[in-house]
Amino acid sequence: MDDRPVLWGAAIAYGVVVLVVGLVAALRTRNVRDYWIAGGRLSLPIMALATMAASFSGFLFVGGPGLTQRLGMASFFLVLPAGFTAALLGWVIARPLAASLEGGRSLTLPELLGRHFGSDATRAAAAFAVAAGSLAYLAAQLLAVGTLLRPFLGGGEGATRLAILAGALVVVVYAVVGGMKAGIWTDVVQGGVMMVAGVLVFGRALAVGGGLGGLVEALETMPETFLDPLGGAPLVTASGFLFLFGVGVLGQPHLVHKFLMLRDPSRVRWFPALLGGSQALVLLVWVGIALAVPALVARGELQPLEAPDLATATFLLEIGPDALAGVVLAAVLAAVMSTADSLLNVAAAALVRDLPAAWGRPVVRELAAGRAATLLLGVGAALLALRWGDLVALLGAFAFGLFAAALTPVLSFGLADRRVAGWVPTVSILGGVILGLGAEVVSRSTWNPFLPGVVPGAFALAVSMLAYLVLRRFGRSDTVAS
Amino acid sequence: MQDFRFPGVGEGVLLLSLLLLVLAPFFEGLGLPSVLAAVTVPCLLVLRAQRRAKGSLLGGLMVLWLLLVGSLVSLWSSKGPSDDPGWRLVILFGGFYFLPLVLSSVLFALLGRERPER
Numbered sequence: 001m002d003d004r005p006v007l008w009g010a011a012i013a014y015g016v017v018v019l020v021v022g023l024v025a026a027l028r029t030r031n032v033r034d035y036w037i038a039g040g041r042l043s044l045p046i047m048a049l050a051t052m053a054a055s056f057s058g059f060l061f062v063g064g065p066g067l068t069q070r071l072g073m074a075s076f077f078l079v080l081p082a083g084f085t086a087a088l089l090g091w092v093i094a095r096p097l098a099a100s101l102e103g104g105r106s107l108t109l110p111e112l113l114g115r116h117f118g119s120d121a122t123r124a125a126a127a128f129a130v131a132a133g134s135l136a137y138l139a140a141q142l143l144a145v146g147t148l149l150r151p152f153l154g155g156g157e158g159a160t161r162l163a164i165l166a167g168a169l170v171v172v173v174y175a176v177v178g179g180m181k182a183g184i185w186t187d188v189v190q191g192g193v194m195m196v197a198g199v200l201v202f203g204r205a206l207a208v209g210g211g212l213g214g215l216v217e218a219l220e221t222m223p224e225t226f227l228d229p230l231g232g233a234p235l236v237t238a239s240g241f242l243f244l245f246g247v248g249v250l251g252q253p254h255l256v257h258k259f260l261m262l263r264d265p266s267r268v269r270w271f272p273a274l275l276g277g278s279q280a281l282v283l284l285v286w287v288g289i290a291l292a293v294p295a296l297v298a299r300g301e302l303q304p305l306e307a308p309d310l311a312t313a314t315f316l317l318e319i320g321p322d323a324l325a326g327v328v329l330a331a332v333l334a335a336v337m338s339t340a341d342s343l344l345n346v347a348a349a350a351l352v353r354d355l356p357a358a359w360g361r362p363v364v365r366e367l368a369a370g371r372a373a374t375l376l377l378g379v380g381a382a383l384l385a386l387r388w389g390d391l392v393a394l395l396g397a398f399a400f401g402l403f404a405a406a407l408t409p410v411l412s413f414g415l416a417d418r419r420v421a422g423w424v425p426t427v428s429i430l431g432g433v434i435l436g437l438g439a440e441v442v443s444r445s446t447w448n449p450f451l452p453g454v455v456p457g458a459f460a461l462a463v464s465m466l467a468y469l470v471l472r473r474f475g476r477s478d479t480v481a482s
Numbered sequence: 483m484q485d486f487r488f489p490g491v492g493e494g495v496l497l498l499s500l501l502l503l504v505l506a507p508f509f510e511g512l513g514l515p516s517v518l519a520a521v522t523v524p525c526l527l528v529l530r531a532q533r534r535a536k537g538s539l540l541g542g543l544m545v546l547w548l549l550l551v552g553s554l555v556s557l558w559s560s561k562g563p564s565d566d567p568g569w570r571l572v573i574l575f576g577g578f579y580f581l582p583l584v585l586s587s588v589l590f591a592l593l594g595r596e597r598p599e600r
Binding site: 239 | 521
C-alpha cells in the first residue's frame with residue numbers, strides 16, 4: 001500500500017467524498033417519502049444518471065473484461081443490448097407509469113404492483129422476490145470488492161475480508177442514515193466518476209495499443225478465434241446474452257424503482273438519450289480493458305493472465321499510470337456501491353413496508369424500521385460474502401436472472417394490462433423465483449440437460465414470459481382493476 | 483391501456499419467439515432462430531406500447547432495422563471492404579450499439595410521449 005500512494009489516495013478520497021455527500025443528503029431525510037424515493041421530486045437528468053450508476057455493477061469492471069478473455073467477441077453480446085434497453089425501459093415501463101395513477105401514489109415497486117393488480121398477495125410475492133434477489137445481488141457486489149482489492153492488499157483471505165468489510169461499512173453508513181436521498185446524490189457522484197474513468201481507460205487503451213487498428217492487428221495473431229463474430233461461444237450463448245440483458249432489464253427492481261422518484265413521470269422524452277449516452281461512456285471501461293490486455297499479451301508486452309478475471313487488476317497495476325489506476329479503482333468502487341445502495345433500499349422497503357402491509361399489519365415507525373432493516377441487510381450481505389464465497393458467486397450469477405424471470409413478465413405485460421385476475425401476477429412472480437433459482441442450480445449440477453454455453457437466466461426468463469401469456473388466458477378478469 | 487393485446491399476428495409471433503428461446507437450449511439447430519427471436523421480443527414489446535398510427539410507422543422502421551441487422555451480420559462475417567483489421571470492431575460497436583442507441587433514443591423522443599389518462 002505504501003508504494004502506490006496516488007492510487008490509494010484516489011480510492012480513499014473517493015470514499016471520503018461519497019461519505020460526505022451521503023451524510024449531507026442524510027440531514028435532509030425527514031420522512032419515509034425521502035427515505036424510499038428521495039422525496040419523489042427528482043429531475044429527469046438526475047434520475048437518468050442515478051439509473052445508469054445503479055445499472056452497472058462491479059461485474060462490468062471486473063467480470064466483463066474477464067468474460068471477454070474467455071469468450072472473445074461473443075462476450076460483447078452482453079453489452080450490445082444497452083444500445084436499445086434505455087428506449088425499451090422508456091416505452092414499456094415509463095409510458096404506462098406516466099399514464100396511470102399508481103406510479104405517483106406508490107413508494108415501492110411491490111406497492112405499485114399490488115395497487116395495479118388490486119392484490120395484496122401480488123405485493124407480498126413481489127416483496128419476497130425483491131428481498132431474496134437483492135440479498136444475493138448485494139453479497140455478490142461485496143465479494144467483487146474483495147476480489148478486486150485482494151491483489152492490492154497483499155493477497156490472501158485476510159485481504160479479501162478486509163476489503164469486503166471496508167466496502168460494506170461505507171455503503172451501509174450512508175444508506176442507513178440517508179436512505180434513497182443519500183443514495184441518489186452519491187449515485188450522481190459515482191456516475192460521474194464512472195463516466196470519467198470510461199473515457200480515460202479507453203484513451204489509455206488506444207494509446208498503448210497503437211489505436212484501434214493496432215489493437216485488432218495484435219488480437220488477430222492470437223491462436224484462438226478471439227475476433228470471430230461469435231468468438232469461441234455457440235450461437236445459443238449470444239442469443240441468451242441478447243435476450244437476458246436486453247429484455248431482463250425490464251425486471252430489475254433497483255432500476256424500475258427510479259421511475260417512482262420523478263417529479264413529473266410524463267416528462268421522460270429524453271430519458272433514453274440521457275441513460276443510453278451515459279451508459280455508452282461507462283462501457284468504454286469494459287471495451288478498453290478487454291481489448292488492450294489480450295492485445296498486449298499477444299505482443300508479449302504483458303505476461304499471460306493467471307485467471308481471466310484478473311484482466312482489470314492487471315490493467316490497473318501494469319498498464320495505467322497510478323493516477324489513472326486510482327480513478328479506475330474509484331470507479332469500480334462507485335459501480336459496486338451505487339448498485340449496492342439501491343439494492344439495500346429496495347430490499348429494506350420490501351421487508352418493512354410491503355410485506356407487513358400485505359399481511360394487513362403496516363409498521364408504525366417505518367422510518368426507524370427502514371434504517372434498522374437496511375443495517376441488518378448490509379450486515380447479512382457482508383456475512384454471506386465472508387462465509388460462503390462459492391455460494392455467493394452462484395447467487396450473484398443468478399440474481400439478475402432471478403429478477404428478470406420473476407418481475408419482467410408482470411412489468412412488461414402486466415403494466416399495460418388491467419383485465420387480469422390477481423392470482424396471475426402472484427403465480428408468475430413466485431414461479432419466476434423458482435425458475436430463476438432452479439435453472440441456475442440445474443445448469444451447475446451433474447444432470448445438466450442444457451447444451452454447452454446456454455445462459456440459464458435467459459431460459460428461465462423465456463419460460464416465465466411464456467407462462468404469463470398462457471396463465472392470463474385462464475385468468476381474465478371481467479372487472480378492471482383499480 | 484386496459485387490455486394487453488397485440489395488433490394482428492403480433493401475439494402469435496411473440497409466443498413463437500418465446501417458444502424458440504425455451505427450446506433453443508436443448509436443440510443445436512435452433513441457435514440462429516433463437517438469435518432472431520431474442521431481437522424480435524423487445525421489438526414486439528415496443529410495438530405493443532406504441533399504438534395505432536405511430537405503431538404502424540414504428541413497425542415499418544423495425545422491419546427496415548431487422549434488414550439492416552441482417553446486412554451488418556453478413557458484412558461482419560466477411561472480410562469487409564478494406565484490409566483495415568479494425569473493420570469488425572467498427573461494425574460491431576457502430577452498427578450494433580451506437581446506431582440502435584441513436585435511432586431508438588430519437589424515435590422515443592419523437593413518438594414516445596404519453597398523455598396521462600387521468
